[in-house]
Amino acid sequence: MSKITYRASALLGVCLLLLSGQTLAATGTIDLTTSGVGYFALILFAIAYIVVMLEEKLHLRKSKPVLVAAGIIWMSIGWVYTQAGLPHDAEHAFRHTLLEFAELMLFLLVAMTYINALEERRLFDVLRAWMVRKGFNYKTLFWLTGFLSFFISPIADNLTTALLMCAVIVKVAGDDNRFINLCCVNVVVAANAGGAFSPFGDITTLMVWQAGIVEFQEFLALFLPSLVNFVIPAAIMSFFIENRKPVAVEEEVELKRGALRILTLFLLTIATAVLCHLLLHLPPVLGMMTGLGYLQFFGYFLRRTLPGSLARKRALAERAGDQQALERLGGVVPFDVFNRVARAEWDTLLFFYGVVMCVGGLGYMGYLAYMSELLYTGLGATQTNIILGVASALIDNIPVMFAVLTMEPEMSHGHWLLITLTAGTGGSLLSIGSAAGVALMGQARGKYTFFGHLKWTPIIALGYAASVAVHLWLNAGMFAH
Numbered sequence: 062m063s064k065i066t067y068r069a070s071a072l073l074g075v076c077l078l079l080l081s082g083q084t085l086a087a088t089g090t091i092d093l094t095t096s097g098v099g100y101f102a103l104i105l106f107a108i109a110y111i112v113v114m115l116e117e118k119l120h121l122r123k124s125k126p127v128l129v130a131a132g133i134i135w136m137s138i139g140w141v142y143t144q145a146g147l148p149h150d151a152e153h154a155f156r157h158t159l160l161e162f163a164e165l166m167l168f169l170l171v172a173m174t175y176i177n178a179l180e181e182r183r184l185f186d187v188l189r190a191w192m193v194r195k196g197f198n199y200k201t202l203f204w205l206t207g208f209l210s211f212f213i214s215p216i217a218d219n220l221t222t223a224l225l226m227c228a229v230i231v232k233v234a235g236d237d238n239r240f241i242n243l244c245c246v247n248v249v250v251a252a253n254a255g256g257a258f259s260p261f262g263d264i265t266t267l268m269v270w271q272a273g274i275v276e277f278q279e280f281l282a283l284f285l286p287s288l289v290n291f292v293i294p295a296a297i298m299s300f301f302i303e304n305r306k307p308v309a310v311e312e313e314v315e316l317k318r319g320a321l322r323i324l325t326l327f328l329l330t331i332a333t334a335v336l337c338h339l340l341l342h343l344p345p346v347l348g349m350m351t352g353l354g355y356l357q358f359f360g361y362f363l364r365r366t367l368p369g370s371l372a373r374k375r376a377l378a379e380r381a382g383d384q385q386a387l388e389r390l391g392g393v394v395p396f397d398v399f400n401r402v403a404r405a406e407w408d409t410l411l412f413f414y415g416v417v418m419c420v421g422g423l424g425y426m427g428y429l430a431y432m433s434e435l436l437y438t439g440l441g442a443t444q445t446n447i448i449l450g451v452a453s454a455l456i457d458n459i460p461v462m463f464a465v466l467t468m469e470p471e472m473s474h475g476h477w478l479l480i481t482l483t484a485g486t487g488g489s490l491l492s493i494g495s496a497a498g499v500a501l502m503g504q505a506r507g508k509y510t511f512f513g514h515l516k517w518t519p520i521i522a523l524g525y526a527a528s529v530a531v532h533l534w535l536n537a538g539m540f541a542h
Contacts, residue, residue: 091145093426098141102134102426106419110456113412114493124408127415134422151425158421162414164271164346165264168334169410171349172261175327176221178356181400182320189229190314198306199234200299203244206230207295210251211288215259216331219252223497226252227504238508243302245509246517247295249498250489250524254291257485258283260345261331264413265462265484270338271345272466274477277335282536283482290486290528294520318370319363326355360397409496416460424467433468442476447529450483454494458484475532475539482532489521 093099109130113123135155142151179185197205206226214222230244256262258280260270269275330352337348423429436445453461462484472480488495492502492514501509533540 090150090425090427091141091147093138093141094428094431098137099426099428102137102423103428105130105133106423109415109419110460116499122408122412124411124415127412127419131415131418131422134419138422138425154421154425155418158418158425161421162417164344165268165417166410166413168267168271168346168349169264169413171330171353172218174353175323175330175356176217178323179320179327182317182323183314184316184320184324185225186314187316187320189225189232192229193232196306197233198304199240200302200304202230202233203247203299203302204295206244207247207251207291210248211255211291214252214255215262216328218261219256219263220496220500222255223248223252223501224504227501227509231505231508240302241505241508242510242513243298243517245501245505246514246521247298249492249495249501249514250294250486250521251291252497253486253489253495254287254528257290257482258287263458263485265458266481268459268462268466269477269481274466275474275481277339279474279478280481282539283478283532285535286482286528286532287486289531290482290489290524293524293527294517297520297523298517318367319359322359323356326352326359330355364397413459417463420460420463420467424464429464429468432464433470437468437470437472442470442472443479443533446476446480446483449480450487450525450529451490453484453487454490458488458495473540475536475541478536478539479529479532482528483525486525486528490518490525491515 093102109126112119112121112126115121116123135151138154139148139151142148192202192205206229210219210222210226213225217225226248227245230241230248234240234244253263257266260266260277260280266280270277270280330349332348333351334345334348337343337351338345420429436448440448449461449465462480465480465484488498492498492509492511498514502511
């Protein structure tokens, strides 16, 4: 260890000793909620999250601050427990939190790999080209992109779906910034709403499913509330769309070999994950990792049969005198599963790790138990879940949902579905409130903006309130313990 590292470690240790004012609870865990170490961890997490929220301004990837904050928070806990003679308690707590993240990370990694494989095989490009070529009028395009976002996001996740629809909108509308902004707002709302009634639609719903609190089929109880969340704002916004038709753009896109078979394998992978959970009571990640094996075997098949396939297509193109087809065939490269893995959203996965570990650390210090007592016991589950949904527009829904899962408040099934709905759709209130909104601000830079979204927030809030009301009414029987 270098002198600088040693001195830094010693300084950190002295600081933590001076800050700590912990008390050993009767259960063997240490309550740090009123200690200097606890306050230090809270301030550190707040600073890290402010840096995350300023990602667009600072051009700093959001994973960096939370990774550092997570490390320091758990080092602080480790120091305190070591001084108290309980070094293994902190170790077990860290490993438990890490295991929860690992299951979710591997699940997401497989889903992202499949989505990237479908993108590389040009499935999404074909869908986009079809919509562009049809030459729909603005109102039809508005509703079509909205409904496609709502129904694709439960399978392909809200972020991927929103990016796909945004590409269509920008391609068709050209320089009509007003229409692009309105359509992007609609897509964000629709994608988040669609993601709320499926474990595959958003990280928050996946977390609830993986925790075993809500079964796969039970998410369908949120279908109508989610539909209301999307349709009410869309219906109002549609009155502000001009009745005109954009110029149709001709774009020829051809599916790459194996695209539809990879889609079939993805659906089979989802079915494997669901059946592992429902029938065998094993974690869904087992089914997803098995599904990654399906894709690897199919990738092997595509590579082995590529020379024969190219030879047949080249012969057909030569007979037809199709020079463009010959040029395309000359640029074909073998399918590689590990290239698809490498293209996964690693910044998102590492951000997820940082947030989960930060919140897990604060929970182990005692803050989440304090929050649970303050909110769920003080205000009641219904009000708290609605407020947390609104809060997820400012604070990302991942830490909100992980905090609730870590608190484990005593709630009925209906209330667990309510927090799933509100955390999933509350982020639509602001453009920075969801991954879909943040991504679209980058993709349609200058055309879809924070303030462009903000002026529709009251309308979106109306849909949010209506969806909550529909859930409370439609699924009233689920709220009894």
